Amino acid sequence: MKKYLEILKTVKLFKGIKESDLMLLLGCLSGKLQHYEKNEIVFMSGESINSFGIVLAGQVQIVQEDFYGNRSILANIGVSNLFGESFACAGIKNLPVSVIATAESDLLFIDCQRLATPCVNSCAFHSQLIQNMLHITAMKNISLMQKIEFVTKRTTREKLLAYLSSEAQKAGSSCFSIPFNRQELADYLSVDRSAMSAELGKLRDEGILKFHKNHFELL
């Protein structure tokens, strides 16, 4: 766990917790570190969970799949971010989504019960953790709204431009990388991959953007 101390310090859930208290706190929360291979399933939809995760290395995706096999990617969770905490905090028993590691990943799992109920040692941090968690779920709300903004755009072109400019803004530069390959991007924006590929080609021909693999530049 110690090798991830630097990462843990950047996790928003632990904001305001002293570095010296961090390991102690993790013990109290009975945090469990686990390794996942690429494409391994972390949580399966329908499953009942009693812990949420923190990505310490790699990345995971939150995925919805209907029984026609249509896949929809709700979110990509990168290093130092949480997943599953909304279901935990809302007390949802059966997961309506799956979580999949899309790269070799190290994930830290924390028991929700432990977070919600103060214990002798962590009591001092408890109130801080809840407040941090509130901030995190509120931020997730915002990014879900932003995703809705993308997918409700009428055409593939508009969806692409809305998504890409938001990524550029997030990166603070017109050059940026995205955490998706083409099929994943299509599943995130909820469009047809081939049509999207064609549209990307058009946008490039019109001089609106450049791209190479998952690296983009808006012009």
Added chain:
Amino acid sequence: MKKYLEILKTVKLFKGIKESDLMLLLGCLSGKLQHYEKNEIVFMSGESINSFGIVLAGQVQIVQEDFYGNRSILANIGVSNLFGESFACAGIKNLPVSVIATAESDLLFIDCQRLATPCVNSCAFHSQLIQNMLHITAMKNISLMQKIEFVTKRTTREKLLAYLSSEAQKAGSSCFSIPFNRQELADYLSVDRSAMSAELGKLRDEGILKFHKNHFELL
């Protein structure tokens, strides 16, 4: 304010607060009651807000509008539910959405600062309020995900059926009312109104559902 005591007792934010403490608490939070006419704007996109609202009567809608005039309804907020709290908790300065009263409404506004910082009187409730707020934002997360599930369906028919069956489930009956007229439903599901109307007609002809105005029955 007293006339709404029964409603206030059902507000999830105040869960665990004794009825006798409620009015005291509202004073501490400097809650302000305000009346709105139908179609009046409550919050305007771009505005900077420092309070969130609770619907005591009527309803409001959370609306996104792009500069082509395409409207997207993110959510409908009914009696005893909160709006704007995600932006408050996330510390978002400029509202990315608008809030509009879609019926004559009484709204209670609460200052975020007051909620976040304990004061001499409300201190005892403070921790409870934060926990309740966490639960509320987590639940909102879930309903946003559900909305994404609707709008990412490929066809108008699938969107309708996904939405209507979720409403039936929520109502606990195959008969239920929806809080939208046709144009609003189209803007919520992000489809063309006329195409949606046609699809509703087909579904009725096929004996899959019955409807009259905003009252539906799944068969």
Added chain:
DNA sequence: CTCTTTTTGTTGTATTTCCAACAGACTTAT
């Protein structure tokens, strides 16, 4: 009640998306 406005349903056409199939580029394993 009558007139006006809003809401809902219907239709036809242009546009867009979806799907399937395929070829080339790139990766990975052996």
Added chain:
DNA sequence: ATAAGTCTGTTGGAAATACAACAAAAAGAG
């Protein structure tokens, strides 16, 4: 280096959607 597998771009036809225009029904105003 070869072969198998994956990812990306391209195309054509089928299906679905968006848009505009209009008629009928319902709601609201005077």
